[in-house]
Amino acid sequence: MSARRQTRLVAVEDRSDHVFDCIRGFLKLHRLSPDPAHYAFAHRVICDPNGALAQSVATLTEGGVRLTARDIKALGGEIGTFGVGDAAAADEPAHADTLVAQTQMQVEGFTDMVRRVRADTEDFGRDLAASADAMRAGAGADNVILLTGLMLNRVQAAEARLAAATSEADQLREKLEEARGDARRDPLTGLPNRRAFEEAFAERMQAGETLCLAVVDVDRFKRVNDQFGHSVGDRVLRAIADALTAACPDHFVGRYGGEEFIILFYGLDLPAARGMLEAARISVASKRYRLRESDAPLGSVTFSGGLTEAEPGEVQGAVFGRADKLLYAAKDGGRNRIYAA
Structure with a gap:
């Protein structure tokens, strides 16, 4: 093979490795399984960055937002068996079911391992007792040495299996922790969601x-979506999320749903x-x-x-209902205002 051809082959291999690495990073970032449909979608994005x-993907994922199943469909992709998960997307239960199945398999694997070790120990005990009887009857110690060597081999094999299972369990634990965090976080804004708010309220009240x-609530948000599109509406929601987080440090800021946000202030009175x-x-x-695309004014x-301020021991639903009524009073009062009581 000529040096030029060899150099060309090396360059092609390097480029292929780079593309594979980029696709793997894309799938990992958006939590897409590496099935052919997702691979093809990622390949189209990576190989034609302009x-x-x-x-479209760059616009939808601005600010660290992951692609949703709806986004992939809208962009002409197909949904794999275990697709990317929006908090409200239909594929989130599939991801959760997968983790549950992996956990069950892990538990069953540990159970089987313990049973095998117990059976090996019982067999060794019986054989050792039989060898002791043979020694008392005048037989040599060769059988005991042989049995001990076999048992040591079994113990070493069990230790290796246990080490592998422990590593798998650690990886599964990380996945479960990640899934637990995702279940309490809004994928669009990155803020805690309603479930996280309810837990935080109960913990702080206790x-x-x-x-x-x-x-x-964002004023006239439907008009933004209708006039400029949902991608612009999403950017508005992220901007509101960032502003609330920056203005209320050390307090709970979350997205309750739609264009509605919640702030739980700790250790502050109403004023x-x-x-x-x-x-x-x-x-x-x-x-x-x-607008970023046209620089037109939004x-x-x-x-x-x-x-509102919560009374000691008051249930979350009552406090939220009171704050919600004040919100709608502020809307009726002309919008762009805070009502407190």
Whole structure:
């Protein structure tokens, strides 16, 4: 083979390795299984980074958002057996079922291993007792030495199996922790979701902390979606999420659903919590947003909110209901305002 041809082959192999690595990273980032449909979709994105598909993916995933099953379908891809998971996507139960099945297999594997070790130990005990009887009858110690060597081999094999199973269990534990975190996080904004809020409220209330709860809603959000599209609406929601998080440090900021957010203030009375929330409202209302694609003005974005202080021992539903009523009073009062009581 000529040196030029060999160099060319090496270059092709290096490029193939690079493409494989990029596709593997893409699938891992969006939690897509490596089935042919997902591989083909990732290959189209990776191999044509300036193409329409890659640009659409970049827009949809801006800010660290993972692709959803709906996104892949809309972009012309197919959904694999274990696809990417939005918190509300239909493939999340499939991912959870997979982890449950893996856990069950892991438990069964440990059970089988213990049974084998116990059976080996019982067999060794019986054989050792028989050899001891033979020694008392005048037989040599060769059988005992042979049995001991066999048992040591079995113990070493069991230790190797146990080490492998322990490694698999550690990896499964990491997956379960990751799935647990995903179940409590909104995939669009990265904020904690409703389930995480309910857990945080119960934990803080049980600890006897002073709690104030705010429910906020983006004003006229449907008009944004209808006029500019859902991708722009998603960016607006992420901007609101970032503004609330920045304005309310060390407090719980979550997405309750749709264009509705929740803030759980820890250790603040009602006036202090209101001051913090008002600062967030003013910060958001003062900005003027523009469309990235055309630089056309989107205009101002505002939110309204209802804020209330929880009574000691009060249930979460009652506190939320009171804050929600204040929110709608703020909407009726003209929007872009906070009502507190």
